[in-house]
Amino acid sequence: MGIQVISRDGQPEYAVVPWEQYQALLRAAGQAPAEAVSSEAQGVAASAPLPAFSEVAQIRQAKGIAPEQLARNVGVSPAYLAMIESGERQPDAAIRRALAWHLGVAGWSEPS
Template sequence: MNVQVIMRDGEPEYAVLPWAEYQTLLHAAGRPAPAAATEAASSAPAVPGRPTLACLAELREGKGLTQEQLARAVGISPHYLAMIEKGERQPDSAIRRALAWNLGVDGWGDDM
């Protein structure tokens, strides 16, 4: 099994593993595998008056936050936040909600 352990303050915080291995573990535990993340979040039409993830870096900078500060507040790595800001990754709804809450943006849940 190929697992990456992400540490914070010398303690393991997250375990990252390939999607296929995750699905195998879920199957072995008798749980249904969730659907893979899609690009739907990035292709969804913008809601008028609501900022999109394309504005994430501007919103963060407007709040006077560094990538590390926002990432730690949300519970993700600064590297992952940088990938979201560049459009290289699409965060799941829980991360979008945490970003919205920390930036004072309405929405960014499942309907984004």
């Protein structure tokens, strides 16, 4: 497997390299080689409870994001965001992904 370049809007944004090449790059840069994360360690992180969607307001406030700004970024109306925050509505998969992205809650973007 060679290097894979991922572009956005015609410009290179990411490069995906095989693990051994990544380790060689780290050594060449004078950094310690990275440790592979075991599936057991990933399972521990994955088993941490996810916040409920009714906690969106608390997470949003902790990040200093205005409700209107989050609603605009997620692509919903401020009224619909208020319904999600109050627990009155459950967001669909696309809105969950957008909320996960903007609030930094990775587990919300995965299928339930």
